[in-house]
Amino acid sequence: xxxxxxxxxxxxxxxxxxxxxxxxxxxxxxxxxxxxxxxxxxxxxxxxxxxxxxxxxxxxxxxxxxxxxxxxxxxxxxxxxxxxxxxxxxxxxxxxxxxxxxxxxxxxxxxxxxxxxxxxxxxxxxxxxxxxxxxxxxxxxxxxxxxxxxxxxxxxxxxxxxxxxxxxxxxxxxxxxxxxxxxxxxxxxxxxxxxxxxxxxxxxxxxxxxxxxxxxxxxxxxxxxxxxxxxxxxxxxxxxxxxxxxxxxxxxxxxxxxxxxxxxxxxxxxxxxxxxxxxxxxxxxxxxxxxxxxxxxxxxxxxxxxxxxxxxxxxxxxxxxxxxxxxxxxxxxxxxxxxxxxxxx
Numbered sequence: 001x002x003x004x005x006x007x008x009x010x011x012x013x014x015x016x017x018x019x020x021x022x023x024x025x026x027x028x029x030x031x032x033x034x035x036x037x038x039x040x041x042x043x044x045x046x047x048x049x050x051x052x053x054x055x056x057x058x059x060x061x062x063x064x065x066x067x068x069x070x071x072x073x074x075x076x077x078x079x080x081x082x083x084x085x086x087x088x089x090x091x092x093x094x095x096x097x098x099x100x101x102x103x104x105x106x107x108x109x110x111x112x113x114x115x116x117x118x119x120x121x122x123x124x125x126x127x128x129x130x131x132x133x134x135x136x137x138x139x140x141x142x143x144x145x146x147x148x149x150x151x152x153x154x155x156x157x158x159x160x161x162x163x164x165x166x167x168x169x170x171x172x173x174x175x176x177x178x179x180x181x182x183x184x185x186x187x188x189x190x191x192x193x194x195x196x197x198x199x200x201x202x203x204x205x206x207x208x209x210x211x212x213x214x215x216x217x218x219x220x221x222x223x224x225x226x227x228x229x230x231x232x233x234x235x236x237x238x239x240x241x242x243x244x245x246x247x248x249x250x251x252x253x254x255x256x257x258x259x260x261x262x263x264x265x266x267x268x269x270x271x272x273x274x275x276x277x278x279x280x281x282x283x284x285x286x287x288x289x290x291x292x293x294x295x296x297x298x299x300x301x302x303x304x305x306x307x308x309x310x311x312x313x314x315x316x317x318x319x320x321x322x323x324x325x326x327x328x329x330x331x332x333x334x335x336x337x338x339x340x341x342x343x344x345x
Contacts, residue, residue: 094139118153154192
């Protein structure tokens with residue numbers, strides 16, 4: 001798949017998720033089959049660029065290209081300046097956030113709140129494209145189907161964004177009002193795909209290969225973006241890629257492989273955040289990894305008592321070694337959910 005001057009490895013993308021898709025997690029997902037990954041949301045507020053939080057989000061050390069950075073804000077000149085700032089620091093693709101449903105983002109009229117103000121949204125797109133185009137940097141846009149059920153304007157906004165120079169559109173199949181509740185719908189994504197010529201990426205509730213295949217067929221989308229389903233299960237990308245290519249399910253990964261991936265991820269995580277913050281922020285990744293496994297909840301609770309990186313790694317190693325010694329297999333791919341049944345119907 002071509003995006004500007006970049007050839008993407010495949011059409012399975014990691015969704016940008018604040019507090020999740022930092023550099024170590026993006027690299028892990030790429031290692032396990034994702035063809036493209038977008039950074040966590042980076043603010044357009046200049047006074048925050050030098051903050052520790054933003055500097056970590058803008059850290060792309062050792063990351064394979066293309067480097068894609070998502071920016072968020074409500075002021076067109078500030079967003080253009082943020083795009084230039086991130087390009088100077090290695091960004092090769094700039095993504096505009098018009099999809100985040102978080103209250104703290106939308107109350108400032110950023111994220112998906114911009115879909116309620118199309119003139120402002122398009123002014124931001126035009127300003128960012130004007131900065132990026134002369135540098136050969138594609139601009140992409142991530143949005144929702146609309147603000148609420150009665151205000152689903154994704155098709156109109158997609159057409160206007162394409163005319164303004166956006167090179168790719170990602171649509172999450174929910175409104176801002178839905179947040180992450182209910183089932184994603186894909187009719188709007190199909191309508192966006194039919195309305196534009198640039199690549200369209202479908203996002204929302206894609207958690208196994210069967211669902212991936214049906215969403216591609218239903219929407220005609222050029223690619224799929226996976227977010228929450230990769231939390232604790234980053235190998236979902238290689239599972240889906242294998243089944244889409246061969247028609248055969250890939251066996252669940254070996255317990256020792258999962259241990260190795262998680263331990264390597266932890267070391268990368270500590271390297272980015274330092275031991276004090278890294279041990280604490282790693283707890284969520286460990287919790288996602290052991291979710292649904294024997295003794296997983298008790299183990300997750302025990303992690304809160306450990307404040308030392310070595311002890312945390314040792315505990316994770318022992319836990320997975322115990323599973324392996326007991327010949328406990330990891331769960332196979334997730335079963336189809338209600339959203340898949342609804343799509344089939």
